[in-house]
Amino acid sequence: MDKIKHKILVLSGKGGVGKSTVSSQLALYLSHIGKKVGLLDIDLCGPSIPKMLGVENKEVHKSSSGWIPVYRDETQNLGVISIQFLLDKSDTPVIWRGPKKNSMIKQFIEDVCWGELDYLIIDTPPGTSDEHISVTEALLKHNPDGAILVTTPQAVSVSDVRKEISFCKLLGLPIIGIVENMSGYVCPHCSECTNIFSSEGGKLLAEQTNIPFLGKLPIDPYLTACSEKGVNYFKEYPNSSTLSALKTFVETF
Ligand code: ADP
Numbered sequence: 343m344d345k346i347k348h349k350i351l352v353l354s355g356k357g358g359v360g361k362s363t364v365s366s367q368l369a370l371y372l373s374h375i376g377k378k379v380g381l382l383d384i385d386l387c388g389p390s391i392p393k394m395l396g397v398e399n400k401e402v403h404k405s406s407s408g409w410i411p412v413y414r415d416e417t418q419n420l421g422v423i424s425i426q427f428l429l430d431k432s433d434t435p436v437i438w439r440g441p442k443k444n445s446m447i448k449q450f451i452e453d454v455c456w457g458e459l460d461y462l463i464i465d466t467p468p469g470t471s472d473e474h475i476s477v478t479e480a481l482l483k484h485n486p487d488g489a490i491l492v493t494t495p496q497a498v499s500v501s502d503v504r505k506e507i508s509f510c511k512l513l514g515l516p517i518i519g520i521v522e523n524m525s526g527y528v529c530p531h532c533s534e535c536t537n538i539f540s541s542e543g544g545k546l547l548a549e550q551t552n553i554p555f556l557g558k559l560p561i562d563p564y565l566t567a568c569s570e571k572g573v574n575y576f577k578e579y580p581n582s583s584t585l586s587a588l589k590t591f592v593e594t595f
Pocket of ligand 1 (some may be wrong): 354355356358360361362364370390523524525529559560561562563565566567569570
C-alpha cells in the first residue's frame with residue numbers, strides 16, 4: 343500500500359448508477375495515458391469489473407508474497423483484483439455473512455502485490471455496509487485520497503448519496519467529489535445531448551454540501567456497448583463527448 347501514490351474509493355448510494363462504469367473507465371483512461379493503475383473490485387456479491395475490462399476468464403495467482411493481480415495486457419499498466427477470479431464458476435454466488443466479507447476485504451487490502459502504482463481505484467457495492475466499513479477502516483491506515491461519489495441526476499439517487507456523505511464524515515474518509523452519471527442522452531447519430539432524466543441533481547447536491555463537483559457523464563450507448571464487451575472506450579471513440587467529460591473530471595484531481 344505504501345508504494346501506491348493515490349488511493350481512491352468509488353461509492354454510490356444505489357446500484358445501477360454507474361459506479362463500476364466510472365471505476366473501470368477511470369482506470370482505463372489513466373492506464374491509457376501511461377499511468378500505473380490497480381483496480382480493486384470489492385463488490386463481493388455482484389462483481390462486474392472483470393467483465394467490464396474483458397478479463398473475466400482469467401485466473402488470479404498467489405505467490406509467497408501475496409496475490410498477483412490479473413493484467414489486462416502486456417504493458418501491465420492496469421492490474422485487476424476481484425472475487426470473480428477466485429470463484430469456481432462465473433455464476434457461483436457469494437453467500438457470506440459480515441465476518442467472512444471483512445476478512446476477504448482485509449486480505450485484498452493487505453495481501454496483493456500491486457508493486458508501484460500511481461492510482462489504486464476501489465469499486466464498491468452500493469450502500470454503507472460491511473464491505474464499506476471494512477475497506478474504509480483498512481484504507482485509513484494508508485492515507486487514502488478519499489472517495490468519489492457517483493449519482494444519477496434524479497432525487498432518489500441523490501438522497502442516497504447524502505447517506506454516503508454522512509458515512510464518509512463519520513468514518514473520517516475525505517470526499518474527493520461528486521460525479522453526475524447518466525446526465526442526459528447523447529444521440530448516436532447527431533451527438534446531441536437530451537436530458538431524459540432530470541438534470542443537475544448531482545451538481546446541486548455538490549453546491550449544497552460544499553463538495554467539489556467533478557463533472558457529468560452523459561448516457562452514451564457506445565459506453566454501454568464497450569462495458570458489455572470489455573473494450574477500451576477511449577481507444578474506440580476518442581472524440582466522444584463522454585470522453586471529454588471524463589477527461590475534465592480526471593484532470594480535477
Ligand atoms: P453500478 O456499478 O452503480 O451498479 P454499472 O456501472 O454496473 O452501475 O452500470 C449499470 C449499467 O449502466 C451498465 O450496463 C453500464 O454499462 C450502464 N451505464 C452506466 N453509465 C452509463 C453511461 N454514462 N452511459 C451508458 N451506459 C451507462
